[in-house]
Amino acid sequence: MIALLILLIAPADAFFGPFVGRNKEQQRNLDCERMTDDLAASRYPGRIKMPQSRVDDYDRTVVVCSERLLPKLRDAREAAILTNLNATITAIAGRTSPYHAELKGRTWLVESHDPHAAVGAKTSFALKNALMKSGLLVSDRTPSLAVGELGVITRLPPFEAYPAACYRYAKNGSLRDSDALVVLVTLDPRETVLHAGLCVDGTWTWLP
Amino acid sequence: MLAKIRFAVCVALASSACTYSYQPMSGLHRPFVVDMQQPNLADVRLEVVCVPGDLLSRSNASTLCNRLRTLFEQQGAIVATTLGEPVEFEDSLGPSDPANPVAERLDLRLELRAREEHRSFQPWSWLAFAFTFTLAPGTIESTFSQDIVLRDGTGFLLGRERMTGRIVEQYGAGAWAVSLAETRKRPKGDRKAQSIASQELSTDMYRRLSQTVFDARMRATVLREASAGVGR
Numbered sequence: 001m002i003a004l005l006i007l008l009i010a011p012a013d014a015f016f017g018p019f020v021g022r023n024k025e026q027q028r029n030l031d032c033e034r035m036t037d038d039l040a041a042s043r044y045p046g047r048i049k050m051p052q053s054r055v056d057d058y059d060r061t062v063v064v065c066s067e068r069l070l071p072k073l074r075d076a077r078e079a080a081i082l083t084n085l086n087a088t089i090t091a092i093a094g095r096t097s098p099y100h101a102e103l104k105g106r107t108w109l110v111e112s113h114d115p116h117a118a119v120g121a122k123t124s125f126a127l128k129n130a131l132m133k134s135g136l137l138v139s140d141r142t143p144s145l146a147v148g149e150l151g152v153i154t155r156l157p158p159f160e161a162y163p164a165a166c167y168r169y170a171k172n173g174s175l176r177d178s179d180a181l182v183v184l185v186t187l188d189p190r191e192t193v194l195h196a197g198l199c200v201d202g203t204w205t206w207l208p
Numbered sequence: 209m210l211a212k213i214r215f216a217v218c219v220a221l222a223s224s225a226c227t228y229s230y231q232p233m234s235g236l237h238r239p240f241v242v243d244m245q246q247p248n249l250a251d252v253r254l255e256v257v258c259v260p261g262d263l264l265s266r267s268n269a270s271t272l273c274n275r276l277r278t279l280f281e282q283q284g285a286i287v288a289t290t291l292g293e294p295v296e297f298e299d300s301l302g303p304s305d306p307a308n309p310v311a312e313r314l315d316l317r318l319e320l321r322a323r324e325e326h327r328s329f330q331p332w333s334w335l336a337f338a339f340t341f342t343l344a345p346g347t348i349e350s351t352f353s354q355d356i357v358l359r360d361g362t363g364f365l366l367g368r369e370r371m372t373g374r375i376v377e378q379y380g381a382g383a384w385a386v387s388l389a390e391t392r393k394r395p396k397g398d399r400k401a402q403s404i405a406s407q408e409l410s411t412d413m414y415r416r417l418s419q420t421v422f423d424a425r426m427r428a429t430v431l432r433e434a435s436a437g438v439g440r
Contacts, residue, residue, distance in 0.1 A: 024408075027232075031233070032231075033234055061326055076239040079239040080238060083238070159433050187426055188426055190243075190422060191241070191423050192239070192423055193423045193427065195430050206433055208434045
């Protein structure tokens, strides 16, 4: 009788965990992190509340999960880059910081060379925002190459193509003396990281 | 008396019934692009270091290293494995060891450590387990992490990643019955068996490691290019 009463009044999750009724595909659509209750309450104020009583000796942890957006609409590479976009772009913006003092007063331009136009647009926009947050002057303008130049440069290997393009941007005047260009690069379609290079006065520098 | 003994045996058997669930939490189920059957790491000299510790016994670390050697050799890499803490890079660049295929020129070093972040025996679930004669499951939950560090041949840090997952074990006739009922609706790969959970965890880990090592290889390539041709 007591057993039946317990079964009736207890919520299903308390006994059967979070997996009942959810298939593995739905579970894998969650990104979860376990953290202390203090940290969870500070990161998600109002949404995760600390228990009122703090006199017990229990160490409580919280598992915070977020659901991935558009799980079936993106291919694997696009999903890998965009789910980690904030960390990636913050790191790339950080790699430009040694040049901020040297290039003070310049207008920063951003270009993204990605097989997927949508990924290129999003990463370019994110990096412009990150550079603006660093206090830099950023423009939406992008340098250009003549058709003939493009035809030659696109046939070069990547480690020759980008320095050549940088040199031609300066020579044809599309990259001015008051500009600094950051280029986001994908070297191999199998990778899920972005590389970056800096083009200033016709000189190309990789930002590793 | 006989009925009581039969009942006790049934409860004992029911309490040993276990469902085993694996849930990747972060890192393990990130999207991947590399095909593990392709030579993604052709001619890359890779050292795999498996560090025994919290969750990884010496024998498990050795098994892990051997499996990773096979995984990366299938992708074209030249692999050496090390069990224990990695040697300092100054020492590893000493006289070449004929037994070590990457002694002369190391391209990448992969360091692996595993630890248990959290373990919970869910005391209220075990109380309910007892009161309901195993109809309510007794639950043991554990969260584990695998820490990965990737360095190039000079010791420069190329990447660091943490893969976290959770294992939930539920004991009792109730959990077993619910699992059996769900099994009828789910394909074989979606069932809660330890063998299936272990296989899924291994698959996730191998995919993730393959992608992480490939990404690190590309970073190392850019780093070499940046060092070789500064300010072209």
